[in-house]
Amino acid sequence: MLVKRLTLRDFRNxxxxxxxxxxxxxxxxxxxxxxxxxxxxxxYFGATGRSCRTSNxxxxxxxxxxxxxxxxxxxxxxxxxxxxxGFEPGEPKLMKIDGAxxxxxxxxxxxxxxxxxxxxxxxxxxxxxxxxxxxLDQFVAALRPARAENRTExxxxxxxxxxxxxxxxxxxxxxxxxxxxxxxxARLGIVLMEDRTHSVELLTPPFGRLAAELGLPGEATLTYxxxxxxxxxxxxxxxxxxxxxxxxxxxxxxxxxHRDELVLAHEGRPLRAYGSQGQQRLALLALLFAERDVLxxxxxxxxxxxxxxxxxxxxxxxRERLVExxxxxxxxxxxxxxxxxxxxxxxxxxxxxxxxxxxxxLAPA
Amino acid sequence: MFAxxxxxxxxxxxxxxxxxxxxxxxxxxxxxxLPPEEALPLAEAIKEVKxxxxxxxxxxxxxxxxxxxxxxxxxxxxxxxxxxxxxxDIIPIERTNEFSGRYHVLGGALSPIDGVDPEDLHIEExxxxxxxxxxxxxxxxxxxxxxxxxxxxxIADLMxxxxxxxxxxxxxxxxxxxxxxxYADEITLGxxxxxxxxx
Ligand SMILES: [Zn+2]
Numbered sequence: 392m393l394v395k396r397l398t399l400r401d402f403r404n405x406x407x408x409x410x411x412x413x414x415x416x417x418x419x420x421x422x423x424x425x426x427x428x429x430x431x432x433x434x435y436f437g438a439t440g441r442s443c444r445t446s447n448x449x450x451x452x453x454x455x456x457x458x459x460x461x462x463x464x465x466x467x468x469x470x471x472x473x474x475x476x477g478f479e480p481g482e483p484k485l486m487k488i489d490g491a492x493x494x495x496x497x498x499x500x501x502x503x504x505x506x507x508x509x510x511x512x513x514x515x516x517x518x519x520x521x522x523x524x525x526x527l528d529q530f531v532a533a534l535r536p537a538r539a540e541n542r543t544e545x546x547x548x549x550x551x552x553x554x555x556x557x558x559x560x561x562x563x564x565x566x567x568x569x570x571x572x573x574x575x576x577a578r579l580g581i582v583l584m585e586d587r588t589h590s591v592e593l594l595t596p597p598f599g600r601l602a603a604e605l606g607l608p609g610e611a612t613l614t615y616x617x618x619x620x621x622x623x624x625x626x627x628x629x630x631x632x633x634x635x636x637x638x639x640x641x642x643x644x645x646x647x648x649h650r651d652e653l654v655l656a657h658e659g660r661p662l663r664a665y666g667s668q669g670q671q672r673l674a675l676l677a678l679l680f681a682e683r684d685v686l687x688x689x690x691x692x693x694x695x696x697x698x699x700x701x702x703x704x705x706x707x708x709x710r711e712r713l714v715e716x717x718x719x720x721x722x723x724x725x726x727x728x729x730x731x732x733x734x735x736x737x738x739x740x741x742x743x744x745x746x747x748x749x750x751x752x753l754a755p756a
Numbered sequence: 757m758f759a760x761x762x763x764x765x766x767x768x769x770x771x772x773x774x775x776x777x778x779x780x781x782x783x784x785x786x787x788x789x790l791p792p793e794e795a796l797p798l799a800e801a802i803k804e805v806k807x808x809x810x811x812x813x814x815x816x817x818x819x820x821x822x823x824x825x826x827x828x829x830x831x832x833x834x835x836x837x838x839x840x841x842x843x844x845d846i847i848p849i850e851r852t853n854e855f856s857g858r859y860h861v862l863g864g865a866l867s868p869i870d871g872v873d874p875e876d877l878h879i880e881e882x883x884x885x886x887x888x889x890x891x892x893x894x895x896x897x898x899x900x901x902x903x904x905x906x907x908x909x910x911i912a913d914l915m916x917x918x919x920x921x922x923x924x925x926x927x928x929x930x931x932x933x934x935x936x937x938x939y940a941d942e943i944t945l946g947x948x949x950x951x952x953x954x955x
Pocket of ligand 1: 812813814816817823825827
């Protein structure tokens with residue numbers, strides 16, 4: 392699938408703008424504060440219906456405007472599609488595929504996969520385990536779309552078990568239904584653990600290789616640490632059973648795959664605690680490219696890579712390797728203040744970004 | 757904004773599931789435009805249904821007499837009980853023509869989030885019905901959702917305890933995951949009924 396064009400209106404500092412993407416690398420260059428990252432965010436917003444930078448969606452709205460809108464046009468195996476996402480404060484988000492309104496974009500086959508690197512957003516590496524679990528589960532959903540429902544169902548069963556624990560603790564319910572919820576949680580939880588294990592097994596080799604290539608010499612590893620030692624649903628169920636007393640005291644479930652950890656480590660030390668900012672960035676970049684490799688190998692689909700200010704971390708040799716990786720397969724959009732710093736720029740589609748304006752000189756197609 | 761009776765009609769209509777304020781207004785004005793002989797049958801139908809329809813004393817299906825038509829039908833296998841969440845779940849099962857037993861309507865599914873405990877459903881009545889004897893199999897046809905699955909497991913555990921000789925089965929998968937029974941098509945439901953598995 393190719394993302395051909397982005398059109399936006401009243402988005403951040405843009406009143407209206409248009410960006411045509413290349414089939415390989417697209418380069419956005421311009422001074423700091425011109426709005427390069429905003430274009431990446433608009434691409435992400437158009438492809439997912441969410442922001443990759445903020446949970447306060449009002450920030451995406453141009454000052455004084457009523458509604459922000461991002462439209463991406465894609466070319467898939469089944470033809471062209473147009474995905475439109477609009478945000479208006481106080482209104483349900485407007486999402487349309489080919490003009491027809493949809494409830495959500497996740498699961499829609501017309502939607503491109505996207506992967507985003509923001510150098511100032513390193514929560515994934517250095518934040519609490521929850522962000523890594525959520526990221527891993529998103530990867531599972533991209534790798535095996537049919538399994539995405541299982542993660543949702545697990546979340547529902549967990550919320551139900553927690554509600555029951557709290558009710559029993561408060562004396563408002565009897566404990567008789569807890570066995571049923573343990574069983575249900577275990578049935579869904581073991582599948583979630585299997586999916587995560589499978590994904591991390593696929594990601595580990597390319598992660599180590601790419602981390603070394605991009606500038607983390609020595610051994611970089613990716614390890615899935617499930618809290619449960621269970622090999623099957625019955626095993627997980629009996630663990631939940633054992634945890635019940637303490638769960639009842641707390642009023643929520645303290646055991647299960649919602650407490651798992653994904654450890655990114657370098658030379659045996661977790662990058663979360665011991666990595667420098669630069670190492671954490673490189674590890675994140677290696678993880679995103681490892682995911683791209685696995686998605687290409689397993690599904691024949693590479694995500695659109697949105698890479699903000701990625702080259703400032705890398706020396707000349709590694710910049711070259713990065714551009715090679717990008718140009719080998721799939722699409723990427725890179726922002727930079729210095730277009731000259733990108734090797735192979737002459738093969739890329741470029742756009743000059745200045746204060747809310749995008750200027751592109753495109754060769755006739 | 758309108759005369760009080762009109763406002764009251766709009767308010768009542770807007771309380772129906774799936775009807776927003778705007779639709780309620782449209783319906784209210786439609787009803788206002790109708791001649792009395794076309795509008796009043798709706799009011800009478802609502803009145804009649806509330807005055808005459810009640811729950812079957814045996815299975816909690818809808819009934820106009822103390823027991824429902826299924827429970828009254830002597831040709832139906834009294835040794836086989838199909839457990840569903842709502843009376844509306846019976847319709848698609850009946851349409852498959854695969855099921856010749858009787859029903860038991862729970863009146864919902866376990867959902868601690870919504871404060872629905874086993875005591876809020878007709879589960880104890882089911883246990884008593886089975887304990888009374890003559891039941892060889894209980895088919896649990898609760899929805900294939902998390903709440904439906906947990907309810908099925910709860911019933912299976914309870915049956916093992918209270919009526920160990922009765923077999924408890926679950927509709928075979930074939931129902932789309934997360935789907936409500938009401939929307940399942942007849943072919944998948946028929947297959948699910950014929951290939952039910954032990955719980
Ligand atoms: Zn009945």
